[in-house]
Amino acid sequence: MxxxxxxxxxxxxxxxxxxxxxxxxxxxxxxxxxxxxxxxxxxxxxxxxxxxxxxxxxxxxxxxxxxxxxxxxxxxxxxxxxxxxxxxxxxxxxxxxxxxxxxxxxxxxxxxxxxxxxxxxxxxxxxxxxxxxxxxxxxxxxxxxxxxxxxxxxxxxxxxxxxxxxxTRAARLRDVAGPEATLFEFGTRRAFSPQASLWAARSALASGLDATSNVLAAVKLGREPVGTMAHSLVMALAATEGSEAEAFTAFHRYFPSAPLLIDTYDTIAAAHQIAAKLQAGEMHLSGVRIDSGDLLSLSQQVRKILPDIPIFASGDLDEYKIAELKAAGACIDGYGLGTQLVTGSPxxxxxxxxxxxxxxxxxxxxxxxxxxxxxxxxxxxxxxxxxxxxxxxxxxxxxxxxxxxxxxxxxxxxxxxxxxxxxxxxxxxxxxxxxxxxxxxxxxxxxxxxxxxxxxxxxxxxxxxxx
The missing domain is CATH 3.20.140.10 (nicotinate phosphoribosyltransferase)
Structure with missing residues (x-):
């Protein structure tokens, strides 16, 4: 043997x-x-x-x-x-x-x-x-x-x-989130193998999701990959360049208008910093992402501060959590979907x-x-x-x-x-x-x-x- x-x-x-x-x-x-x-x-x-x-x-x-x-x-x-x-x-x-x-x-x-x-x-x-x-x-x-x-x-x-x-999970997520929501597949790190992540991305796109963060899958499927940034970038640049606001500025220097991840330290404080830059004409922004904390409360507060900026949420979300957030009045325009999409009951x-x-x-x-x-x-x-x-x-x-x-x-x-x-x-x-x-x-x-x-x-x- x-x-x-x-x-x-x-x-x-x-x-x-x-x-x-x-x-x-x-x-x-x-x-x-x-x-x-x-x-x-x-x-x-x-x-x-x-x-x-x-x-x-x-x-x-x-x-x-x-x-x-x-x-x-x-x-x-x-x-x-x-x-x-x-x-x-x-x-x-x-x-x-x-x-x-x-x-x-x-x-x-x-x-x-x-x-x-x-x-x-x-x-x-x-x-x-x-x-x-x-x-x-x-x-x-x-x-x-x-x-x-x-x-x-x-x-x-x-x-x-x-x-x-x-x-099936992707179809259920789309059905619950509604046709107006933006849904991104973020599951590569949780898929059951690197090869499986490619087919998971394809399955998600074929069932109603808008885009994938998997670069190889997107290229092979003729799509444009999507994503924001990780907390590590904010922490690294904030530590070396002085502040979270400087980290956002540095990232936008190379990727103008890209969505920003705003929950590394204080989500509400970050939203205020961004609002000030927007009002001063120093920044153009396609969205912000919240990856932790009370998504319901945070999204509602951020909406008041950034009324015209799309808000994306992520962090082990599934169709049940999205349904709860919608029913409670969360101000969320799109979702990044990873672990719960590419794993689960077989x-x-x-x-x-x-x-x-x-x-x-x-x-x-x-x-x-x-x-x-x-x-x-x-x-x-x-x-x-x-x-x-x-x-x-x-x-x-x-x-x-x-x-x-x-x-x-x-x-x-x-x-x-x-x-x-x-x-x-x-x-x-x-x-x-x-x-x-x-x-x-x-x-x-x-x-x-x-x-x-x-x-x-x-x-x-x-x-x-x-x-």
């Missing part, structure tokens, strides 16, 4: 350096094949030995229940999942690393040949990013040779679970086999029963609002309902181009406004009714009787 950790078990200096480099864990697309749980590979070896690896299989990704106080989810992460499937392969270095573990000593020789020629050749069905979904509804289905669909499980779950969480999505070689299958464990067969979500609207969903089989007709799952990859090739972020953000906004009020509320929400179709119920009963 030690070979899993130390793939180059040697005492040479050269090997030690190589091992240290490997442990930096920087991910490249060439390593996508190995970014999976071990049991996906051991199962694949077993499938090969039993001559099942090429059997056509269908797996669906869904969540059995929503996080507490969530009435819906906003699907996100499809773009990264499709990129993974497009680049899925095993290079010679990755295959050798597996062989060096010794774990696969009894695997059939065909297993290695399968990996050497690996690529994803299946179909993918998914709800578009930015679509509202509910418990037990598939966000994605992979139809592919069994071994391919099996290995994909770990990566696509990681991708869709995390990004759907961020997208979206506990699962990935389950629903059909193999045309045979519907289901899990019957207590509390974890699944529906068999390839499914479609049929959504019914009335006066623009979601009235409920019918969870049916892929062979059923939509009747007067909308089919949510779309074919996004055919035989390993995308069937549509990547969508612009603005288009996804518009879909997210439409999804939210289409939900009933009781589904959008952040305390004890109620999801619309989700009913299995008569055909799905019949197939479930038939599948149970068979086993």
């Amino acid at each position: 030690g070979a899993l950790v130390d793939l180059l078990n040697t005492n040479s200096t050269h090997a030690t350096l190589e091992r240290q480099e490997n442990l930096m864990l920087n991910l490249t697309s060439a390593e996508y094949g190995l970014l999976t749980d071990l049991y996906q590979l051991t199962m694949t070896a077993c499938y090969v030995g039993e001559e099942l690896d090429q059997q056509q299989a269908s797996f669906e990704l869904f969540t059995r229940r929503l996080p507490q106080d969530f009435g819906y989810l906003i699907a996100m992460g499809l773009e990264q999942a499709l990129d993974y499937l497009e680049h899925f392969h095993f290079g010679s270095e990755q295959i050798k690393a597996l062989q060096d573990t010794g774990i696969f000593a009894h695997a059939p020789e065909q297993f290695w040949a399968l990996l050497a020629n690996a690529s994803f050749t299946g179909d993918v069905w998914a709800v578009p990013e930015g679509t509202a979904v509910f418990a037990n509804e598939p966000l994605l289905r992979i139809e592919a040779p069994l071994w391919q669909a099996q290995i994909a499980e770990t990566y696509v779950l990681n991708t869709l679970n995390y990004q759907t969480l961020i997208a 979206v506990n999505g699962v990935y389950k086999l629903v059909e193999i070689n045309g045979i519907p299958v289901m899990k019957e464990a207590s509390g974890k029963t699944t529906y068999p067969g390839r499914k479609q979500i049929f959504r019914r609207y009335e006066n623009g609002l979601v009235q409920g969903d019918r969870l049916g089989l892929i062979t059923e007709s939509p009747q007067d309902q909308h089919s949510l799952l779309q074919l996004v990859m055919k035989q390993g090739q995308r069937t549509q181009f990547s969508e612009p972020l603005d288009a996804i953000a518009e879909r997210t906004a439409r999804s939210i406004t289409s939900l009933p009020a009781q589904t959008r509320q952040i305390q004890q929400p109620t999801s619309p009714p989700i009913e299995p179709s008569a055909e799905l119920v019949a197939l479930t009963q038939k599948t149970r009787k068979r086993w």
Whole structure:
């Protein structure tokens, strides 16, 4: 087992350096094949030995229940999942690393040949990013040779679970803050990894936030990064140049009109200093940020001192705190959102086999029963609002309902181009406004009714009787 950790078990200096480099864990697309749980590979070896690896299989990704106080989810992460499937392969270095573990000593020789020629050749069905979904509804289905669909499980779950969480939190924050508020994503330092911070920023922007402080994410997404300053700049310049006011002046020397962070020492005193500079025509300002203290009281006092200057708030804010601040009459024009946006109760999505070689299958464990067969979500609207969903089989007709799952990859090739972020953000906004009020509320929400179709119920009963 030690070979899993130390793939180059040697005492040479050269090997030690190589091992240290490997442990930096920087991910490249060439390593996508190995970014999976071990049991996906051991199962694949077993499938090969039993001559099942090429059997056509269908797996669906869904969540059995929503996080507490969530009435819906906003699907996100499809773009990264499709990129993974497009680049899925095993290079010679990755295959050798597996062989060096010794774990696969009894695997059939065909297993290695399968990996050497690996690529994803299946179909993918998914709800578009930015679509509202509910418990037990598939966000994605992979139809592919069994071994391919099996290995994909770990990566696509990681991708869709995390990004759907961020997208849903961002949508809830936008819904509570209102369309007029400015919302910035500040979560890079709290995201679960540097790479995750990039996709968290994308998910937030695709779900209604205005901008991100993550420079790399902004550049890659064609956006302008945003931000103010840290308390350390104010403390450093105040200590060396004489005062907090001098710190503000120095910062504006290089970034004229930039927002200023005013709560390093005395928020109200800082606001008065800024007001004096504004009245003297010595400063132009696009906003001030308050990151601590009683945000309600401070924002109201600062508004009286700086009546025409936008006030931004930050500091572990979530949708509940924003709702409280708004209800109490806080004078806040925008929010910086970090820790509570990019962390929180997970979206506990699962990935389950629903059909193999045309045979519907289901899990019957207590509390974890699944529906068999390839499914479609049929959504019914009335006066623009979601009235409920019918969870049916892929062979059923939509009747007067909308089919949510779309074919996004055919035989390993995308069937549509990547969508612009603005288009996804518009879909997210439409999804939210289409939900009933009781589904959008952040305390004890109620999801619309989700009913299995008569055909799905019949197939479930038939599948149970068979086993």
